[in-house]
Amino acid sequence: MTPTAAAADGRVAAEAAAAAVHLLRDRRETLAVVESLTGGLLAATIVDVAGVSGVFRGGLVVYATELKSQLAGVPADLLAERGPVDPDVAAALAEGGRRRCRADWAVATTGVAGPEPQNGQPVGRVYVAVAGPDGGSVVREFDLPGNRVAVRCATVTAGLRMLAERMRIGP
């Protein structure tokens, strides 16, 4: 990916963050994040939006597999059975992070940024989960193209768009 393409990806992610923050402020609801492959980029994109402090609580960067259990409360047997790149693990990350950060909503990311496949999953395979005030969560699978930077940036945008969509639909 060229630097120009990376900058364009960053702008798209920033726009998705601004839209999500706008919705949260309108609803007077709060957000937390739980990040594996994005490693802090989702949180950093959110805090770049002006006036975010009323709605963004913070989050967990669970890069090492054990931290997915220790910090976010993902059942250790689920992680042992499926590995970290799994839709049910993504859902458990979002639900656990939402509770532990005491937020109304949480967005969680897990996947393979590359350059090598991981636990039998190809580079670019990503699961994003959004947990909401009803206690449940929705998960989507993505196969994202490009290098590590492109995969991470596209994951951030996907998570923020899923959050906005979920807020518009309900609950």
Place this chain on the structure above:
Amino acid sequence: MTPTAAAADGRVAAEAAAAAVHLLRDRRETLAVVESLTGGLLAATIVDVAGVSGVFRGGLVVYATELKSQLAGVPADLLAERGPVDPDVAAALAEGGRRRCRADWAVATTGVAGPEPQNGQPVGRVYVAVAGPDGGSVVREFDLPGNRVAVRCATVTAGLRMLAERMRIGP
């Protein structure tokens, strides 16, 4: 700050991250982060370094003041007395994050990114703490120039350089 200046700041931070990761790999030690004003940018800068997964565990984004207690274990009375932008709070964040993420080292950031002063502290006032394997921590105060992006980026670089310096000095 111009986009070119922001890109240059990002390159400096990336170089500091690569140097710190190199030292950690040589020492076979692990790192966690605890981020308030940097909001995930420190973690995201670290995971951009190739081959980081053996040394980087993850971290806590404690943007909301309560999360500094709830996630990182900063004493609530210390926070109530001093506010979140304080050297002893920075030390407690680093020490708490190191334990909770089960890492050898932790870097913590707290400060005022702007645009407004906060809790009587001026824009650009930042405290960075590094906690190490001896259980103690070192803290430094910075007064950083520029807008939110510049202050955050300079904080990331300062934290990574303090970590590298601390690893070279000991313990």
